Amino acid sequence: MTDSTVGFVLGTRPEIIKLAPVIQECHRRGVDTHIVHTGQHYSDSLDAVFFRQLGLSPPDVNLEVGSDDHGAQTGAMLAGIEEELQATEPTVVFVQGDTNSTLAGALAGSKMDVDVAHVEAGLRSFDDEMPEETNRVIIDHIAEYLFPPTAETAALLRDEGIPEDRITVTGNTIVDAVETFDNEAATSSQILSELGVSEGQFDLLTAHRAETVDDREAFERILSGVARASAQAEREVIYPIHPRAEDRLEEFGIAVPDQIRLIEPLDFFDFLRLESTADLVFTDSGGVQEETSILGTPCVTLRYGTERPETAFVGANCVAGREPSSITAAATQMRGKAGDWNTPFGDGTAAVQILDAIPELPDREAVTAPE
Template sequence: MSSTLCFVLGTRPEIIKLSPVIRACQRRNVSFSIIHTGQHYSDELDSVFFDQLELPIPEYNLAVGSGDHGEQTGKMIVEIESVLEEERPEVVLVQGDTNSVLAGTIAATKMDGIDVGHVEAGLRSFDRDMPEEVNRRLADHAADYLFPPTETSQDQLLEEGLPEEWITVTGNTIVDAVMQNVEIAHERSDVRSRLGVEDRFALLTAHRAENVDDRERFVSLLDGVATAAEEYDLPVVYPIHPRAKKQIEEFEIDVPESIQLVEPQEFLDFLVLEDDATIVFTDSGGVQEESCILQTPCVTLRDNTERPETVEVGANKIVGVEAAGIADGTREMLSMESDWENPFGDGTAGERILDTLGYE
């Protein structure tokens, strides 16, 4: 056996959210290996984060890249299984709801003597048209250890008949990551001066297939955000995902002048933008969490969310992509005090996960 734990990850959010668990392993001298599936094949979106977060470079990079869901997931399963045959870890840890999560879970559960821990278990959007919803449900029902971030997500697992003894509420590891890095980010980052954003501004992220692969929906989203932000004289900074950039070009979309397209940002730079923004517009689950932790009002450009806690505490409004809804949600969020309670824990989720696995 080469390592006790094996982390399977493949996207920016997974790298960030598993970083506190990796650091906890380093502090406790728990041996581990990292399999990077290469699901995000843009250097700006993933590999730079290992350096910036001072994490060890993955021992394995599968470089799977893009492809249809079945093709991509199938390639990952084959490659991950090969690595696990060599490593033979006690536990494989996956995080979230990506194809990397599904592939890592399937590969590990098909092998004798390897348990699976699902970090951020129990989240549900109840929209089975979203591939992420299918991935997270399958991972939860196959895993041996379930680490929901909140009581709400724990209740969902119990409602689906999963045994209570499999479940440990840990808080969300993103709280650990934000708390560990936000001060460092403000000390090191010059992102605002570099982008020419000196005063109040809005931050936009939009990358989900249901938004950017539909021209009419994508245009409505962009126009609605621009109109809502202009009402408050807010320029909009949009670090654009490669998928969204490609669709803007293919659809020949005229992006409103008030929206500034910029390259994807490194984690510390993006953290500064989230922290300093007057308001955040997003279709990302992770950004909903991060803005909630940072006390930045959020408007979610989707018809549902698997992070209902952000809505319940008053940090987030779900509005869809129609202009009227975006405008109403923006007015509501900017009229409120940003004094909600963080529902995602106290920043010790990484330590709790290792405690549960018995690695003290």
């Protein structure tokens, strides 16, 4: 092993999936890692199973922060992460995306003079009402190493005055993960038979964001629009429901349309299998927009904007908003697309490029060169 220890701070399903290629590349290079799980997602169905399927060891520590108001949650994370960084003194600490876990990890590293590396930097929705937008901007401006997935996101960083020498375009590590595990998911997952559905004969829905499900009228309009759009194509909708959304359905007394079948949250392989075989995917998730564009499945985004505009530029995604008529129109536009667009997020070597860009760590050629 090298003398370096690399820290990772993560707390949600997307962070686990997108940091897994970087963690695995560290191991290939003989670099020690220390993984801090904040506990932002705190059910086995939302995180622990992903470590197992991605071939990762359990995190070195789980802070078990759980859900709370933004300030209380972030503060608790910050205190716990700081303690871990003091104990391990990593060369660099990696964070990914835009969650409160990501913000807390970046702040802790910055306060302790540990270099912060931000995977998936530069994304902007230009919607200041999204708490994630505030997180993204703060993280990017305190990180030492910024890894935007595309030239467009790199340009946004430059426009904000971030120095060029901190920016390295690498593609997105989700391409690494999907290309690595899509075939395995197709072989091992039995989700299609378990649900009694056939490839291309169902639609998939994900909806969990606060602005989607915490507003009763918005949630009802989305469910109505998705059900109407799928009924027109004679497709059933499979909806793996997030605990937050399930709580809101009960709290608001919302009647779910018959066209939509609620199921429990899925592990990575099962969800990847549904994404790759659905006729159409409806989502409010940025990560799902990315994954469907890589898999060649057309997507309708249930928001009024996106920080992944590249998916729309290549024709993989249509941003529909939350009105039923707009959702049905977008579904008509997207359904049946061949999925032959070019993946906008790189060639699946993002993790290699990310570690090669950090001079304190050994590059791949040095590790793999014959003696």
